[in-house]
Amino acid sequence: MKYIKTLNKNKLTDNITVKGCGECQTSCQSACKTSCTVGNQKCEK
Amino acid sequence: MVHVFNVKDLYFALDTNTGLVHALDKIVYDLLSGEKFKDENKYKQLYGTYGEDAVKEAVSEIQYLIDNKMLYTEDTEYENKIQPAIKAMCLNMTHDCNLRCEYCFASQGTYKGEKAFLSFETGKKAFDFLVKNSGNRRNLEVDFFGGEPLMNFETIKKLVDYGRSLEEEYKKHFRFTITTNGLLLDEEKADYINENMDNVVLSLDGRKETNDRMRKTPKGTGSYDLIIDNYRKFVGKRGSRDYFVRGTFTSNNLNFSEDVKHLRDSGFDKISLEPVVAKPEEPYAFKEEHVDALIKEYEKLAEYYIESNMDKDKSFQFFHFNINLDGGPCIYKRSVGCGAGTEYLAVTPSGDLYPCHQFVGDEGFIIGNVDEGITGRHIVEKFKNVSVHDKPACKACWAKFFCSGGCHANAYNFNKDFSIPYEVGCLLEKKRVELSIYIKAKMASLNRFGGMCGTSIGREKWDGA
Secondary structure: OOOEEEOOOOOOOOOHHHOOOOOOOOHHHOOOOOOOOOOOOOOOO | OEEEEEEOOEEEEEEOOOOEEEEEOHHHHHHHHHHHHHOHHHHHHHHHHHOHHHHHHHHHHHHHHHHOOOOOOOOOOOOOOOOOOOOEEEEEOEEOOOOOOOOOOOOOOOOOOOOEEOOHHHHHHHHHHHHHOOOOOOEEEEEEEOOOHHHHHHHHHHHHHHHHHHHHHHOOEEEEEEEEOOOOOOHHHHHHHHHHOOEEEEEOOOOHHHHHHHOEOOOOOEOHHHHHHHHHHHHHHHOOOOOEEEEEEOHHHOOOHHHHHHHHHOOOOEEEEEEOOOOOOOOOOOOHHHHHHHHHHHHHHHHHHHHHHOOOOOOOEEHHHOOOOOOOOOHHHHHHOOOEOOOEEEEOOOOEEEOOHHHOOOHHHOOEEOOOEEOOHHHHHHHHOOOOOOOHHHHOOOOHHHHOOOOHHHHHHHHOOOOOOOHHHHHHHHHHHHHHHHHHHHHHHHHHOOOOOOOOOOHHHHOOO
């Protein structure tokens, strides 16, 4: 494509049947304690 | 749902349901704005600017994304697959503090109650409760919190040993965090923490005048000079392990990017600075009238962040500008949010369990205790039905999978309703997401072209973004 570049390779909706293990960090435990930000965390799977 | 936006010279479209972020040439941005691409009579108007061939080619690229389910995608139906289990705990090691910070949500450490320390026995019961209620989760998190947890340091050491003693038998792995104001962070404690804590949150608000306006000793004097060297020494020995210097900004320092700069110039490279959460009547609280200034300040901070991070000697992380576009949490996690009350609990020195540290002291939110476990199921139920699919405002919001619905305590404090998010927080979060995407794209572009970034993006320019 000439005018559009997609920045990520994976969709949130890909392979959802094998996701949801719940091992990821609790968002509030990271650095904030007063907000909820999950977009910057990593998947533990 | 698609969110089309631009920051400075870069243009983007975010497809909410898939999380795909598309960097756009201005021609595509113009076609998506107002959905002109759908109507030939509308997109014809762009022929004068871009030429007919280019407009038609751009329209066909948009259509390609739609046909391949990369843009304007439908909501995906799914049931939450994450099995309920408690996996994280905030241990309030003290309901006491050696500082008297004016904005403290914990009423200067006591949470509206008596001063108290969490005993080893109570902590041990909390660990037992956590292990037994964690189902098949291997990674468990414990945050030593307060008040000021270093006032109860010997108990922390015993509890860390106790936690480690449970790991093999129960096939668990504990990740420990401590959140401290740094006043008691001497060399011995620093060495212990560096060895045993996976993450450390060091409270400091930035410049001396900013910090000392709010973070005061019991005598009313500023705390900056008592703390800064402790932090420098600590971080000097921390190596590559996680920590954050974490501060709060208020309506008193709307120019908070200067505080971030100060923290970076002081040698810290992992920084989190967060807007205060306070009742509207507090003089330092944010009101809607502050939002424009805060957004401009985040934009200013983004430019500083890019500039600093182009130089490896000056690079740093700003917590809210971190974004994980490919390896981030799955859609289930992004839907259910922080897990307060369902997978995350706070424990007080008396052994009471609360949905999270922000609710401690409000007795209507006690959901049990370390002896009897969860007894307030009716309260837990309230926290189960607050996913982004349950809240009308979140359902309709493009950013819902980045904040996962925001902080329940903020929603409750401002609206007395878990289903109505804290609006000022939402406005700021949306701006931070836009800027995080911009930063990622801009830096990829700058890295590739040695400092040159044009306004038009040929596809080759984004390889490696």
